[in-house]
Amino acid sequence: MKRRTALKLTTLAAALSVAGLGAAQAQDVIRIGAAAPKTGGLAGGAEVTHWPAIRLWVEQTNAAGGLQLDSGPATIELIEYDDQTNPQQTIQAVTRLATQDQVDLILSPYGTGLNLAAAPIFDRLGYPQLSVTNITDQMPQLSQQFPNMFFTLGTTSAFAEDTVRLLAEMRDAGQVGNRVAMVNVADAFGIELATVARGVLAEEGFELVYDSSYPLGTQDLSTVVDGARNSNPDAFIAWSYPPDSFAITEQAMIQDFDVPFYYTAVGTPFPAYWGRFGEAANNILGPGGVNADDPRFQEFAAAHQELMGQGPDYWASATTYASMEILGQAIEDIGSVDRDAIAQHLRENTYDTVLGPISFNENNNNEAFWTVGQWQDGVFRGVASRGREGAVEVRLKEGWD
Amino acid sequence: MSATDYRNLAISAGLVGLVALMPFYASGYVMTLAVTVAMFTVLATSWALFSGPTHYISLATAAFYGLGAYITGLGIDHLPYWTLPLIAGVAGAIVAALVGVATLRLSGVYFVIFTLGLAELIRQLVTFAQVQAGRQGFYVLTSISETMIYWQLVALAAVVWLVGWLIWRSRLGFALRIIGNDETVARHSGINTAQAKVLLFMVPGAAAAIVGAIMAPRYVYIEPSMAFGPILSFQVVIMALLGGTRRLWGPIAGVIPFTLLWEVISGNMPNQTYLLLGVAFLLIVYVLPGGFVGLYEKALHRWREGRAA
Numbered sequence: 001m002k003r004r005t006a007l008k009l010t011t012l013a014a015a016l017s018v019a020g021l022g023a024a025q026a027q028d029v030i031r032i033g034a035a036a037p038k039t040g041g042l043a044g045g046a047e048v049t050h051w052p053a054i055r056l057w058v059e060q061t062n063a064a065g066g067l068q069l070d071s072g073p074a075t076i077e078l079i080e081y082d083d084q085t086n087p088q089q090t091i092q093a094v095t096r097l098a099t100q101d102q103v104d105l106i107l108s109p110y111g112t113g114l115n116l117a118a119a120p121i122f123d124r125l126g127y128p129q130l131s132v133t134n135i136t137d138q139m140p141q142l143s144q145q146f147p148n149m150f151f152t153l154g155t156t157s158a159f160a161e162d163t164v165r166l167l168a169e170m171r172d173a174g175q176v177g178n179r180v181a182m183v184n185v186a187d188a189f190g191i192e193l194a195t196v197a198r199g200v201l202a203e204e205g206f207e208l209v210y211d212s213s214y215p216l217g218t219q220d221l222s223t224v225v226d227g228a229r230n231s232n233p234d235a236f237i238a239w240s241y242p243p244d245s246f247a248i249t250e251q252a253m254i255q256d257f258d259v260p261f262y263y264t265a266v267g268t269p270f271p272a273y274w275g276r277f278g279e280a281a282n283n284i285l286g287p288g289g290v291n292a293d294d295p296r297f298q299e300f301a302a303a304h305q306e307l308m309g310q311g312p313d314y315w316a317s318a319t320t321y322a323s324m325e326i327l328g329q330a331i332e333d334i335g336s337v338d339r340d341a342i343a344q345h346l347r348e349n350t351y352d353t354v355l356g357p358i359s360f361n362e363n364n365n366n367e368a369f370w371t372v373g374q375w376q377d378g379v380f381r382g383v384a385s386r387g388r389e390g391a392v393e394v395r396l397k398e399g400w401d
Numbered sequence: 402m403s404a405t406d407y408r409n410l411a412i413s414a415g416l417v418g419l420v421a422l423m424p425f426y427a428s429g430y431v432m433t434l435a436v437t438v439a440m441f442t443v444l445a446t447s448w449a450l451f452s453g454p455t456h457y458i459s460l461a462t463a464a465f466y467g468l469g470a471y472i473t474g475l476g477i478d479h480l481p482y483w484t485l486p487l488i489a490g491v492a493g494a495i496v497a498a499l500v501g502v503a504t505l506r507l508s509g510v511y512f513v514i515f516t517l518g519l520a521e522l523i524r525q526l527v528t529f530a531q532v533q534a535g536r537q538g539f540y541v542l543t544s545i546s547e548t549m550i551y552w553q554l555v556a557l558a559a560v561v562w563l564v565g566w567l568i569w570r571s572r573l574g575f576a577l578r579i580i581g582n583d584e585t586v587a588r589h590s591g592i593n594t595a596q597a598k599v600l601l602f603m604v605p606g607a608a609a610a611i612v613g614a615i616m617a618p619r620y621v622y623i624e625p626s627m628a629f630g631p632i633l634s635f636q637v638v639i640m641a642l643l644g645g646t647r648r649l650w651g652p653i654a655g656v657i658p659f660t661l662l663w664e665v666i667s668g669n670m671p672n673q674t675y676l677l678l679g680v681a682f683l684l685i686v687y688v689l690p691g692g693f694v695g696l697y698e699k700a701l702h703r704w705r706e707g708r709a710a
Contacts (some may be wrong), residue, residue: 019447038672039674039675041626072599081667081668081671082667082671082672082674083675085665086624086632087627089667091433091619092433092434092437092664092667093667095429095430095433096430096433096664096667096668098429098430099428099429099430100668112622113538113620113624113626113627115620116540116620116621116622117619117620117621117622117627119621120619121433124429124546124547125429125542141540141542142540142542145542186528186529186531186532187528187625187626191531191532213532215525216528216530216625216626224453280641300701359656376523376584379468
C-alpha cells in the first residue's frame with residue numbers, strides 16, 4: 001500500500017512538473033483592456049450586448065489554448081473597467097488601461113457617444129479602435145481625424161432607408177396601404193433616424209398621417225400609441241430606445257393597435273423582448289437581425305447561452321463577437337501584438353467571422369451589415385441587409401394573439 | 402494692499418506657474434487626471450464663491466456647463482475657437498442673471514430645487530430645438546490637444562481665484578458675508594441683498610459655461626444626456642464641501658483628494674464604485690463636517706491658544 005502511495009505521489013509530482021514546465025513555456029499573456037458601462041444609463045444594454053460577447057470570446061480562446069504568436073501560444077487576460085456611462089470616466093479608464101495597466105489592446109467602449117469620446121485618446125495613445133455600437137453618418141470625417149478608428153455596425157441612414165424601402169416593396173406588392181404613422185424618442189439617434197425616414201417616406205410617396213416625438217425617459221406612452229392608432233395608419237414605425245420599445249408594444253397590445261407593418265427600434269432584437277411578449281411579438285420588425293440559419297451563428301448563440309447564461313441579442317452581440325474574432329485573426333496573422341501593424345492589417349484584409357466575411361473600405365467602414373429584422377416564431381431573423389446573405393421573406397403582422 | 406497681500410499673490414502666482422508647467426514633466430495618465438482636477442477646481446471654486454458666503458446651495462452647475470458645451474458644438478464650424486469660451490462666459494452670466502432675478506428672492510430649499518430643475522429645463526429646450534432642426538448631437542472635431550485644454554483650465558482657475566480674492570476684499574464681499582450671517586440684518590443695514598446675490602451668482606454661471614465650452618473638444622460628440630448630466634452638479638457640491646467653503650483655497654483641497662479617491666476606487670474596484678464612494682462620503686461627513694478648511698482652522702486655533710497659554 002505504502003509503495004503504491006509513493007508511486008502515486010511520484011507520478012503526481014512528475015505530472016505537476018510537466019504541467020509546470022508547460023506553463024513556463026507558454027510564457028505569453030496578451031493583456032486586453034475594456035472600459036464600458038456597468039452602471040448608469042447604458043448599463044442595461046451593455047450587459048446584454050457588450051460584456052457577454054467579449055467575455056465569451058476570451059473564455060473560448062483561452063480554452064482553446066490562446067492565440068498563436070511567433071513566440072508561441074499566448075492566453076488572453078481581460079481587464080475590465082466600469083465607465084459609469086460617463087464620457088469623463090471613459091477617457092480616464094482608457095488612459096489608465098494604456099498607461100498604468102499597459103495593456104496590449106483596448107476594446108472600443110459601448111454606445112455612440114462614449115465611442116466618440118474615447119476616439120481622441122485611442123488616437124493619441126496609438127491604439128487601434130475597432131468600434132461596434134457606434135452608429136453614425138460621419139465616418140469619412142471621423143476616419144480622417146482618427147485614422148485607426150474602424151466601424152462595423154452600419155450607418156444611421158442605412159437603418160432608416162432600408163426600413164422605408166422594405167415598406168415600399170410591401171406596398172408595391174399590394175400587402176400594405178400607403179398611410180404611415182411614425183414616432184421617435186427625442187434624443188440621440190431617434191431624431192436623426194426620424195429625419196432620414198421622413199425624407200425617404202416622402203420620396204417613396206407615402207402619406208405620413210402621424211408624426212410625433214416624445215421626450216427621453218417618458219414612462220407613459222399611451223397617448224403616443226393612441227395618437228398613432230387614431231390616425232388609422234397601415235404601417236407604424238417607432239424610432240425608440242429599449243425602455244420605450246417595450247412600453248410602446250405593451251400599449252399597442254392593450255389598445256389592440258392592429259397594423260400589418262409594426263416596427264420598434266433599439267431593444268426589439270433583445271431576447272427579453274420575445275421573453276416579455278411571446279407569440280404576440282410574432283412578425284414585429286426592428287433594427288438589425290441575423291442569419292439565424294447560419295451554423296456559425298447557431299454555434300455562437302448556443303455557446304453564449306451555455307457559458308454566459310443568457311442568449312445573445314439578434315443585432316450587435318454577434319457583431320461585438322465578430323470584432324473580437326477580427327482582432328484575434330489579425331494578431332495571429334501578424335504573429336505579435338504590434339498595434340500599428342494591426343491597424344494596417346484591418347485596412348487590408350478580409351476576416352472570416354460569425355457574421356460572414358468582414359472587410360473595411362477607404363473610410364474604415366464595414367459595408368456589409370443587417371439593417372432590418374423580424375421576430376419569426378421566437379427568432380429575430382434578418383429581412384433586409386446591405387451585402388449580407390440569408391435574408392428571409394418578410395411577413396405581415398396579424399393581430400396580437 | 403498690505404505686504405501680506407503681495408506675498409500671498411506672489412505665492413499664488415508661483416504655484417499657478419508651477420502647475421502650468423506640468424505637461425512638460427507629467428505622464429499621459431497624470432495629465433488626464435490633471436485635466437479632471439483642473440476642471441473641478443474651476444467649477445468648485447466658483448461655486449463656493451457664491452454658495453460659501455450666501456449658504457445658497459446651487460445645483461445649476463450642469464445647466465451652465467451644458468450651455469457652454471453646446472455653444473462650442475454649435476459654433477465650432479462657424480467661428481474661430483477662441484471666441485467660443487468668451488461667448489459661453491457672457492451667455493452663462495446672462496442666464497445666471499435671469500435665473501438670479503427670478504429665484505434669488507426665494508431662499509433655502511426653493512432655490513435648490515429650482516437650480517436642479519434648471520439643468521433639466523435647458524436640456525429639454527435644447528432637445529426641442531434639435532427635434533425641430535432634425536439633428537442629433539454635434540460633432541466637435543478639432544486639433545485641440547489635452548495639454549491646451551489643461552492650460553485653458555489653469556488660466557481660468559487663476560482668473561476665478563483673482564476674482565474671488567477681489568470680491569472678498571470689496572464692498573460686495575462684505576455685503577455678502579453679512580447676508581450669509583443674517584439676511585434681515587443685511588437688508589436693514591441698507592444692503593440691496595437681491596442685487597448683491599444676483600451679481601455674485603453670475604460668477605459661477607459664467608465660469609461653468611466657459612468650462613463647458615473648453616471641455617467640448619475633449620468629448621468630440623455633444624449630446625444632451627452627456628452635456629447636462631446632473632451628477633456633475635452633485636460632484637461639485639460634494640467636492641467643495643469636502644474642502645470647505647470659508648477660504649478661497651478650500652474647494653481645491655477637496656477636489657484633489659476626491660478625484661484621486663474616485664480614480665483609485667474606479668481603478669481597483671471597478672464593480673463597486675458607487676458603493677465604496679457612498680461609504681467614503683459617509684466617513685467624510687462624519688469625520689470632517691467642516692471640510693479640510695474646518696480642520697485647518699481648528700488646528701490653527703489650538704496652536705494659537707497653545708502659544709498664548
